[in-house]
Amino acid sequence: xxxxxxxxxxxxxxxxxxxxxxxxxxxxxxxxxxxxxxxxxxxxxxxxxxxxxxxxxxxxxxxxxxxxxxxxxxxxxxxxxxxxxxxxxxxxxxxxxxxxxxxxxxxxxxxxxxxxxxxxxxxxxxxxxxxxxxxxxxxxxxxxxxxxxxxxxxxxxxxxxxxxxxxxxxxxxxxxxxxxxxxxxxxxxxxxxxxxxxxxxxxxxxxxxxxxxxxxxxxxxxxxxxxxxxxxxxxxxxxxxxxxxxxxxxxxxxxxxxxxxxxxxxxxxxxxxxxxxxxxxxxxxxxxxxxxxxxxxxxxxxxxxxxxxxxxxxxxxxxxxxxxxxxxxxx
Amino acid sequence: xxxxxxxxxxxxxxxxxxxxxxxxxxxxxxxxxxxxxxxxxxxxxxxxxxxxxxxxxxxxxxxxxxxxxxxxxxxxxxxxxxxxxxxxxxxxxxxxxxxxxxxxxxxxxxxxxxxxxxxxxxxxxxxxxxxxxxxxxxxxxxxxxxxxxxxxxxxxxxxxxxxxxxxxxxxxxxxxxxxxxxxxxxxxxxxxxxxxxxxxxxxxxxxxxxxxxxxxxxxxxxxxxxxxxxxxxxxxxxxxxxxxxxxxxxxxxxxxxxxxxxxxxx
Numbered sequence: 001x002x003x004x005x006x007x008x009x010x011x012x013x014x015x016x017x018x019x020x021x022x023x024x025x026x027x028x029x030x031x032x033x034x035x036x037x038x039x040x041x042x043x044x045x046x047x048x049x050x051x052x053x054x055x056x057x058x059x060x061x062x063x064x065x066x067x068x069x070x071x072x073x074x075x076x077x078x079x080x081x082x083x084x085x086x087x088x089x090x091x092x093x094x095x096x097x098x099x100x101x102x103x104x105x106x107x108x109x110x111x112x113x114x115x116x117x118x119x120x121x122x123x124x125x126x127x128x129x130x131x132x133x134x135x136x137x138x139x140x141x142x143x144x145x146x147x148x149x150x151x152x153x154x155x156x157x158x159x160x161x162x163x164x165x166x167x168x169x170x171x172x173x174x175x176x177x178x179x180x181x182x183x184x185x186x187x188x189x190x191x192x193x194x195x196x197x198x199x200x201x202x203x204x205x206x207x208x209x210x211x212x213x214x215x216x217x218x219x220x221x222x223x224x225x226x227x228x229x230x231x232x233x234x235x236x237x238x239x240x241x242x243x244x245x246x247x248x249x250x251x252x253x254x255x256x257x258x259x260x261x262x263x264x265x266x267x268x269x270x271x272x273x274x275x276x277x278x279x280x281x282x283x284x285x286x287x288x289x290x291x292x293x294x295x296x297x298x299x300x301x302x303x304x305x306x307x308x309x310x311x312x313x314x315x316x317x318x319x320x321x322x323x324x325x326x327x328x329x330x331x
Numbered sequence: 332x333x334x335x336x337x338x339x340x341x342x343x344x345x346x347x348x349x350x351x352x353x354x355x356x357x358x359x360x361x362x363x364x365x366x367x368x369x370x371x372x373x374x375x376x377x378x379x380x381x382x383x384x385x386x387x388x389x390x391x392x393x394x395x396x397x398x399x400x401x402x403x404x405x406x407x408x409x410x411x412x413x414x415x416x417x418x419x420x421x422x423x424x425x426x427x428x429x430x431x432x433x434x435x436x437x438x439x440x441x442x443x444x445x446x447x448x449x450x451x452x453x454x455x456x457x458x459x460x461x462x463x464x465x466x467x468x469x470x471x472x473x474x475x476x477x478x479x480x481x482x483x484x485x486x487x488x489x490x491x492x493x494x495x496x497x498x499x500x501x502x503x504x505x506x507x508x509x510x511x512x513x514x515x516x517x518x519x520x521x522x523x524x525x526x527x528x529x530x531x532x533x534x535x536x537x538x539x540x541x542x543x544x545x546x547x548x549x550x551x552x553x554x555x556x557x558x559x560x561x562x563x564x565x566x567x568x569x570x571x572x573x574x575x576x577x578x579x580x581x582x583x584x585x586x587x588x589x590x591x592x593x594x595x596x597x
Contacts, residue, residue, distance in 0.1 A: 014440045014466045047443060047462035049542045050470060080459040087542065 001029035002038045005046075013046055019054025026059060030068050042076035052081070052088045060094035075112060105255075106192050108158040110151050111137035114144070116258065117151035145255045146247060149263045152272050159184035167205040168327040175214045178234065178267055182208070185272045192255065193279050196292070203295050204275060206323035207302065210316070211236040216267050233265045235274030245273055252280060278302055296324075333362040333396070340368060340375030342495065342555065342587035346578070348378050349557070353579035355382065355391045366397040373429035373486035374495055374587055376405050380422045380433060380482050381497050383407055385582060387416050405431070422482065425449065429486035438473040440466060442483045446494075450487060454594040460546045461485070461492060461590070467543040468496045468586055476500025478583055490595045499583035502559035516561025517574040524563070552590035557581055 003025050005013055012018045022039070029037035046052065059068070077085070089095065110117045115137040122130050140146050164183035169176050182204050190198040212218035212234050220231040229239025242264050244251040255276060263269045278298055285293035285301040293301070299320060300306040305313035334351050337344035354361060371379070386393050392412055402408060405424040407417065422433035430449050432442045443462040450458060465483065472481055478500025485494035504519035513519045524544075547554060548567035555564045562575030 012438060012440060014443075015438050015470050045447065045459065045462065047459055048466050048470075049463065050467070080456060084463070084542075 001033060001035045002040060003029075004040045004042070005044050006040075006042065013044060014048040014051050016050045016054040019048075019051040019056075019058075022051070022055035023058055023062070026055075026072065027062055027064070030064055030071055034065070036071045036073065038073040038075055040075050041078070041081065045078055046081045046084070049084060049088055052085045053092070056085060057088045057092045057094060060089075060092060105145055106155075106188060108155045108162075108188060110154045110158075115139050116146040116148050117154060118148070119150040142247060144247065146258050147256070147272070147276075148258050149260070149266065149269055152259075152269050155188065156181060156184060156268050156272075159188065165201055167201040170205075170209065170326060175209060178208070178214065178271065179205070181268055181271045185275045188272075189275045189279055195279070195282070197295065199275070199278065199295055199298075200329070202324065202327040202329050203299060204271075204278075206320060206327055206329065207274075207278075207299050208234050208271070209323040209326075210320045211303075216270075217265060232261075233270035234267050235270055237264055237270060237274050237277065241277055242273070245277065274302075296320075332358050332360075333364055335364045335366065336368045338367045339370045339372060340379065341370075341372035342374035342378070342493075342585075343372075345378075345557070345585075348382070349577055349579045349581050352378075352382050352385060352581060355386045355389050355393075356582075358391050360392045360394065361386075362394045362396050363398075364396045365399060365402070368399065368402065371402055371405070372488070372493070373431055373484040374493060376407075376424055376429075376431045377482040377484040377495065377497050378585070379405070380407055380431070381499060381583075381585075383413075384416060384480060385499065387413060419480075428488065429484065431482070431484045434469075434481045434483065435479065438470055442469070442485075446485050450485070450492075452596070453487070453492070454592065457492070457550075457590075457592050457594065460550070461494065464543050464546060464588065465494060465496070467540055468588075471540060472496050472498045472500075472584065472586070475503070475506050476584060487595055488597075490591060490597055492590050492592070492595055493588070495585070495587040497583065497585045501583075502581070503556070503584055504559045504561060515576070516559045517563060517576060518561070520556055520558055520561055520563045521572065521574060524565075547588065547590060550590035550592050552588060554589075555587040556584065557586075558584040 003022065005022075008025070009018050009022070026037050026039065029035050056074070059072075065071075074085075104112050118133070118136055118138055120133060120135040122132050124130050160180060162184070164180065164187060166179050166183045183201050186199055186201045186204050208214060211231075214234065216234055218233065218236065220236055231238050239261060242257075242259065242261060243249055245257040245259075247256040247258065257273050257276070259269055259273065264273070281301045282293060282298045285298050285306060288301070288306060289297065297306060300317065303316055303320070305316055332354060334347065334354070337347055340348070351361070351363075383393070394412070404426070406421045419433050419435055422431065424431040430446060432445065434442065443465045446465060447458050447462055450461075465485075469481060469483065472478065476498045478498035480499065482497040483495070485492070487493075502516075503523050504513075504516040507513065507519040507523055511519075511522060513522050544567060551568040553564065553566045556562060557575070557577065558581065560577045560580055562577060564573040564575060565571070566573075
């Protein structure tokens, strides 16, 4: 349950009456609906002791479930308001250890759920003046998750500082130079989709070896299906796939990409988008096979050769198996 | 009756203005003599707004003498004697350094929001704290006074931020007297600070004004509250309280504030 202060309190976000209304809404979520409650203060300056006292601090006097503090998230609170909230809760001698972080679909994400990242940029107005815009998160009208190239780059900066489960090494050293990206994005999408059997990081590395031999500028237009366009970059994402990953197409229900065809050669973007596409391919393979597919079968679906017995398909399968063997995977 | 207005119409020269405010209740016509007046501060505009509304309600006509057209800025000074009560819009006034607004009926955070937009050149933290103080004062006023209209002002002047809230509703002494007994109106006002710091009786609260006063103290500020026949001038940094006995009866409560901070321009 999300309470957006800007929408819920358009005329009064200051008084005790408004605070009381907020408290009742929170209680309704925690007690009646028994769900997690996020109170989103985005775009608001509250500047009111009364509102915080009545709306948040007095929750301590209510008869709430034991774990209510874990289920209440206050997001996008400005730092001055946070100070006021701290003072008010201390004054009532209670602790409300609420998370002030905006709720994100993954802790590595820069933007909260329903928003996308825009980097700092200069923009020329109609009058010709140039204005500077700081980096920011902007609301997605659909409320869905959208990944931009800028945020993808930011997320990789975050996971580069994290301990990751790295793939095994190929003998050829140059084939190991993207290990961090592979490990980071595999973990990111495994965390996001939480499959019963996580995608093994070695499978992604073997897929890349079989698709592009780790040549980032690799372009392949040998596909018989002309409409899919050229396969591009490390994981050989087709032009058609790049379009299907966008919000404008009806292929995905969430976790869309807003990336340009040019960005797809960026190894970071390519690996990120390709692994997201693997999770979509898993769904498609499940429909085809009428059972949960193995990740090897998902790889074949990605290559468009699941249930394909042709010579070319067998050759591709063998290549993939070889790469998996080299990484020590037995299946 | 003819009343000589002060040289500067502001919260600093209140004696005559309160006298006029009182005289309106018993006179059918009075004349404002502007001979000495050379400046109207933001607080002065709010006081004039209150007086004008009182006069219309009491059926007292106000005429002007020796009016300097250079003072002809605020809409309330820019028209013939109104037949009916002016709307909120007519009480709105702003220039590069000041803002005057009247709000009808109940609490509205509009003034605090407009304040933040207008005085964006002030330090962010100061804007936030001023918003907090304004919100709290207005909320307190709407809770206890039941006034039909509230008058708010803010002005940046001489490295100070000057702002306040005025109403013409039930006074603090009248409200306090419902529950407590004090020897004078200034005692009632002083007592209202001590007794839960608020006259609010609608809901249990109390921390709002306590925090407000702490903030004013941090900014080396002072607060003047006038209500009915008494008043309190409170210098927070010095912990000094001066009790004021008014010669004339004031309808409602007038609250004037001054705070100082680095970053407030001259």
